[in-house]
Amino acid sequence: MATHIEEEAKEEADFASQVPRISEVCDEARKEFQNFFTSSPPGPKDLVIQSKELMTLLEHVAPMKTLRSLEVEHIYLLEPIMKTGGPLRYYLTRPEIAPMQHIVNHIKSDLNEKEQRMYHILFIPRVLALCEYILEREGVIGYVKRYSWNLNLIPLDDHLLSLEHPKTARALLLEGNYSILHLVASSLIDLEEKFGTIPTLHGKGNFSKKVMDMFIRMKKIKGLTEFQHPQKGLGVSEVILFDRSCDWITPLCSQLTYEGMLDDVFGIQSGFVEFSKEASGKGVPVKVLLNENDPVFSLIRSMHFSGVSEVLVTVSKELQRDYSHGRDKNKTIQEMKEFVKNLPQLRTKHDSLSTHLKASENIIRKKKEGDFQRQLSTEWTLLEGSNKVTAYDHIEESIEGQSNIYSSLQLLCLASVTADGIKEKYFHPFKSSFLHSYGHKHLVTFYHLQQVGLLKSKAKDDIISSKSLLKDDMAPFFQLQRLLKLVPKKPEDFNLKEPTDASYVFGGAYIPLSVSAIGSVVSTGGWSHIEGVVKNWEGSSFTHHQFKSVRNEQGRRRVILVYFVGGVTYSEVNTLRFMEQKLNVYFIIATTDIVNWKRLFDSFMEFEVT
């Protein structure tokens, strides 16, 4: 028996050494970035960055240490006016209009004051003609060197890659700006270059389909027609493209895993969470990188929140034991040495522990403030679809009680998306109260949500959409919910601490639609076995074989890339990781950005909520 376990462990380690190293994904981009700096004359350089988000992002690609070695003296946030800095200035920005105008202003004011500088602009991911046009129109193009920095997927963690393209959903659905799909397709090509050709492509949703078409076309243009084996280790056997607009339900739900709650409460930005002065308990804001390397975080990240404190207590006891063990006077020199050697590790663990203790305390406090339990039970009622009257009462209460604009929107949208619209007789009063309650400017917010389909009113005389005449519980979501068994019958009996079912991420009440479908595709090898699901689910479902998949050894774990077009939630990431064992696969998750309900709503509001 023991040997069997050992064997398994060995196999596991063997497998782990062979999986694609996604941390290498942006090696080229790293080099490229350094070249921008090393190719210009020596001397201290200033780096002006468009936004805080980009600054955070940069830490994954060129951390402070690297920047120092590249002679970057100062880092500034891009502001409309900038009068300081040395003769070598680098801007880092996305190709957007507003930052270009700031840069133009800087240069013009420098010219007026006879300040001589060399200007370089690094565009992520490429220089756009529009930006050049602005520079040209303003007559400053001659002073600026422009570079495209093809930074696409950034490895945020062991399993997680992200384009970190902000507000993808808005761009795709509201603005009709599909450039991001190009980026997705070309990032797939880059991935193939690194990890070998991916034989099979599955996909769900129209944007996914478009990505695949572009991907195939781009490959053809580049002449990449032959099968390319991975440079080393295992290749990715299939990719599943998932279009966010095929599952709005999941990102609308309040998250309950530790990682998800951190994101909901504090907001995780490119893998970093920032605790305010108050929340950190240290008198200063603290920025923490969250990933598998964090010894405490890795234990609790995907747990349901209710189990977290127990684990933290255990860890803290272990730590105490380890420390006291160290203080034990009856120790040999050898043991002492060992202890000292492990001390830094203990220190890190200790730091991490106190961070997460503080954070979970904060989450508990925050969640007590509002009526979180009622919010959850309303969400669950809506998902279950049985007791709509109670749910609608709660929605009304949430709006009128001004509990929180986001919570109200969450419930409204969830009610609408699950039932494929809210009947006009409810919708109208909801809207009126909402505007009275949160301000009439939210006419705009409503308009946008309606445009993208997150909110829908079902008027009686609405003959345009005949579907809406169906009974609510005939709505597509409920069909899917039943077919895929997304809502377990008895959530009360659920063991959240040692879950056996993926629904644990939402307290045993719901398995994310996206993940459940992905699971089916992975285990059955396509869509054909879940015909009913395909039939009831809007957006195309497809499978495309680039090459006959090379079956390695029978029963060997496959490496599968899941690419979310339009964003993924941490809950989904956690669920996928949870399902790896059961499905006997290794997931690499890629996404355009990481979403939650808050960022989603923010992207559809034109103004900040005060």
Place this chain on the structure above:
Amino acid sequence: MADGFDVGEILSGANLDWTPLGEGFAKCYMNYDELEWKVDLANQKAVVAPYGGSIAVLTKHEGWSDITTYTLAAKKIGFIKLEGGKIVGMGWTASEDLVLIYDDGTMVVYTVHGVMKFQRLLAREIRDHRVAQVRFFHSIEGFAGFAVMTFDYHFYVVADSDRDKDDIRVKTLAELPSGTLNTCPSCWAVMPSGKNVGVIAVVEGQVYLMQSFETVPISVACKDSNRQWTSIAISLSGKAAALIDKTGYIWAGSSDFKSQEVEFDIQSSSNVLQMEWSGNDFIVLLYEKFIFLKGLAKHWCKLPSKGPCVLAAEIDGVRLVTNTTCEFIHRVPKSSLSVLKVASLQPGAILNDAYKEYIGDESHKADEYIRYIKDKLPDAVLQCISAASEEFEPKIQQALLMSANFGKGFLGPDVSDDIITAFVETARNLRVLNFVRDPAIGIPITYRQFSRLSPGVLVDRLTNHRQYPVALEICNYLKLPSDVGEVKVLTQWALHKVRDKTVSDTKVANMILTRFKSCGIVISYADIARVARQEDRRTLAAQLLEHEVLVEDQVQMLLEMDEADKALDKATSSWDAQLVYEVLERMKGSQRTSDYMKVFNHRPTAAALYKKYCKENDSEGLVNLCHQESDFVGAGIHLLSQAYRVAKPKEEKDEKERKEAKERFLVPRQELVKQAYKEFTDGQLSFHMKVIEDQDRLHREQTQLKEDHKFDTVGLTLFSTIMECVRRSQFKVADNLKKKFAMPDTLFWWAKLRALASVANFEEIERFSKQKKSPIGYEPFVEVCLQKNRFTEANKYIPRCPPNKRCRLYMITGDWHKAAETAASERNIAALDEMLQRQGRNDAALVDYIKQIKMKLGAQ
């Protein structure tokens, strides 16, 4: 091993045409003879393109002239009829275009087929002073150009004649020293040293080097410094120079004239017709009666005259074209010497001998030879391979390669990769070379020239000669990357078809499509469409463009063809927003705004993108577009969102400043809201109108409030305003507002309750609760009390909550007895058990009480 020819004999005879020249040998190889052309070089001027390229022959007639281009095997390629003008110079560019220089400084460029590419004036100064002489040159680096001398003895250089019309740079060289300015140089030549091309000229016996910025007199390392040089030659590499005076005295040495290698008197005062370097090895002098080869050091040889002819220097020899033959004079290369020289003891030669013995059935001798060179066998093989590559005769090549292969066999498994690669590559390249050397193609290029030229350029040449099948064959055979090989050839082929107006559009399109589709690589249809358009074949252009895979190119081309609408559709369907913007930008520049806006009819994607652009740049444009679409909601919503995007001012410290700042952002905001309202009115959107009206009334009320009661609620929502009033105990005002705005009861109760709770006015809450039946129930009352930890207050409202909630609420407030009571009345055993569990240890009385109840319940 019976190969149909006697290898031994071939190898023995391979050196028969060598002419001894000092320690080495020169060789004159006849590439083609019995040329079938009617050219007499005595009367017609001819120039040969480098690397075995074409030859152009100029014929002068009365009042006009013509030029015919041929391959070196005398196959006619093109014909140009010229009228008027005096041609001073004629020569080739590196990519085999023909350049003519007229005395008025005009430069005309033709393709090898005689199609004029462009003509331009070199420089005004050149025109003013007229062109006296022109010298063409091509450098070992692969670029070619020419130098011009005007009649006032100024020099101009074009270092790269391959450029496009407007990219050609004419470089003016520094002048000759003032004393000699009016004297015609007795001879001059171009000095190609890297990109810095200069001219070497001899004026009154003095040699000068002229470059862009200076003219330097150069002293020639020669015993007699007063020689009157009449001819000069510089080798292609620019390393060696040769001078000859009218007495036939030759000086040759380094091109800085500092070291002399050759001093020789040819003892012939007849005029030297042409003098060229063969590589850097020896000089070829062309006289009327004979041809003289002068090697370095003392050696020389004299060849009989071959009649009127023309010389052309190559990197490794000199090409000699006569009226009937095309020959190549060059030094016998080292490897050939080693292997083929009589009595050579080099390993290659011995391997060769061994092979000869072996096929002569004297294998024991062969064995002996092999054993003799055992240690040097790899060298021997390489020598044979290299010698093979230097040969023109396929039979000799083959024999030498067989020798090499024989030797290779003895190396066994230890044979190095270098040898294998050399063998395979040489064999492969020789096949290509023999192919193109065939008179049908007529490019007698040497192996060295081929290596220098690169296979890609050779393919270009063939394409240029319209030898498309051959070019394709070579691309495939040499496995050239498709972008330098197949794609280029097929593109040129297609362009040729497009230019051929005798074939109909449909036919051409079909031919091109079938061919391109069958090759399975991506070829730019846009490039071909562009030419079709230039050739005024619009339908063909459109047909071809349909098939372009690179949307960027397709769109670009459609724009060029003034098919903006189509371009927009293509850009939109590519889903590349950037491309759409570019098209829109171009259209905006070229159309009237009203026309421009029409573009968006039936193009929702383009419209959406345009709207996004407008949102940030052109608010008015967006509103206009919405009007066009009768989308009043869209317009109104946009204006409204603009209103709330007006940046809120930062907190100013000064009270006055703060006030001003607030006004600065409130005024434009109200203006925008007003505009939005107008849109809603136009669209008869009663709901939206009412929202704005309400907001406007609210604003007025708020201003009034500020005046009457001195508290500022301007900008707040109705809900917050009411809360503010309640907080300040202005209940009447709050009630009034509720009535005026027909605020739902529920909403009002929430507002009031929250406000009261926030100021902890529990007395008022109690009063409020008794006002009438709460429309929001009484749970919220309990809740607000709980939030402030006022359990006693909370207890007051619990009895009015729904019965099923009461028990749990009591448990929260900590009134366990009440909780137990409630549970009892509901027969809720579970709740009772929970209480026991939670409070069991602390509260004995409670335990008793609950037990009693349970008993009672149980009894019942």
